[in-house]
Structures are given as structure tokens and as C-alpha cells.
Amino acid sequence: MVERPRHPKKDIERFMRSAEARGWRFVKGKKYYKGLCPCGVHLHMVHLTPSNPRYLANLVHRCSRLDCWCLEVIMTNYFLRLECEAPDADVATIEADLDTIADAFFDVDEVVDQDIAVDLSSKTVIFSLNVEAASEVRALEAGLGAVRTALHVAGSGTPGWEDHYRMLRQEIEADPRRAVRA
Ligand SMILES: [Zn+2]
CATH class of the missing domain: 3.30.70.1120 (TT1725-like)
Structure with a gap:
């Protein structure tokens, strides 16, 4: 696994780790991480400094709706x-x-x-x-x-x-x- 810098917000960092356990990979940009789904098709940005208090909930919701989110990573x-x-x-x-x-x-x-x-x-x-x-x-x-x-x-x-x-x-x-x- 490639080491990446931690997300400053603990709960978002926790979400990113659970995504990584599903095979996602995050690449750090200036103001966001680029999250890459293991299927090679989906891509989600993860903001470094989101101001919306519902940001994480929305992000989790969007990701969990992806078909490949629940697939076992082989x-x-x-x-x-x-x-x-x-x-x-x-x-x-x-x-x-x-x-x-x-x-x-x-x-x-x-x-x-x-x-x-x-x-x-x-x-x-x-x-x-x-x-x-x-x-x-x-x-x-x-x-x-x-x-x-x-x-x-x-x-x-x-x-x-x-x-x-x-x-x-x-x-x-x-x-x-x-x-x-x-
Ligand atoms: Zn996917």
C-alpha cells in the first residue's frame, strides 16, 4: 500500500481507510484527495477542508450507492x-x-x-x-x-x-x- 498523508478530519480519515480496505486508492492533490475505485471506472474527490457539516454523510451515501462498493475485492x-x-x-x-x-x-x-x-x-x-x-x-x-x-x-x-x-x-x-x- 502506498502511504498517503492523513486527512486532517478524523472521521473523514476513518472513512478513507474503510474505502482503502475495499481497494480504493487516494492520491493527494492541493485541496482534495482523488479517490479511485478499484473497478477503474469511478472516481470521487474528497475535500480536505469541507465546510458543509453534512459533507461526510453525503460522501458516504454517494459511495455506498456504487455497485462496486459492496463487491469483494479480489x-x-x-x-x-x-x-x-x-x-x-x-x-x-x-x-x-x-x-x-x-x-x-x-x-x-x-x-x-x-x-x-x-x-x-x-x-x-x-x-x-x-x-x-x-x-x-x-x-x-x-x-x-x-x-x-x-x-x-x-x-x-x-x-x-x-x-x-x-x-x-x-x-x-x-x-x-x-x-x-x-
Ligand atoms: Zn467502481
Whole structure:
């Protein structure tokens, strides 16, 4: 689970934790959290400083009306293969970047069994990994996040640097044998 900052209001924080137990994920923005339903379709904002005293009650009401709110969350293991191409970079640069990219990629906690393969003739880098997620959308999000993080670190913060690497192909495969209940 990704750590997120606590909500300043205790009762809302409690609601968010119960949602997380149902597979929801919250991403903090400036004035709200973005709440993502594990189904990959629903999205709800959670205000940081709501002034309406009925805010939480309304929020709970809206969420509990969702069909997927009561579904049991089944986490599935997904295998991802993400192929990137760096058509404008020269071979020496790709080779030089590779160690940094690999170090950062293997450091990402949310994914496992990371692997990197490189084909210098076509200037492609192939990232593969396994990730446990509630839906294919969430799995892809985690995988793309890991690759983006790795490329970003290798660019040492140069803005737009990771744009040199263009996503060519995304393959995702669920492994139902390894499905586990959350
Ligand atoms: Zn949903």
C-alpha cells in the first residue's frame, strides 16, 4: 500500500481507510484527495477542508450507492511488459543511462520481479514486472508509474527528459492462479 498523508478530519480519515480496505486508492492533490475505485471506472474527490457539516454523510451515501462498493475485492497478479523506444538518443547515451534506469526501476516498491532487456539496434528498452492489483487499469497504472519513475530518475530531473523514451507497446496478462483475496 502506498502511504498517503492523513486527512486532517478524523472521521473523514476513518472513512478513507474503510474505502482503502475495499481497494480504493487516494492520491493527494492541493485541496482534495482523488479517490479511485478499484473497478477503474469511478472516481470521487474528497475535500480536505469541507465546510458543509453534512459533507461526510453525503460522501458516504454517494459511495455506498456504487455497485462496486459492496463487491469483494479480489487482487490479481498481473504480468506487464512495457516496451519503450528512444529514437533520438544515441546508443552511447542509452547505454550510459541504463544503470541509473535499472537501479531506479528495481527500487520501486509497488511492483515485483522487475526485469529490463535492451535492444540497442532498435533503441528499445523492454521493462517487465509483476504487480498485484484490483483491476487491469490499476495494474497498468502501477507499471507505467514504475517505468516513468525510473526514466525520470535517469534524467536527473531534467524536465521532459523522459519524453525521449516513447512507449511503443504495452502488454498485460492476468494470472488468475495467483489471485488472492484482499
Ligand atoms: Zn467502481
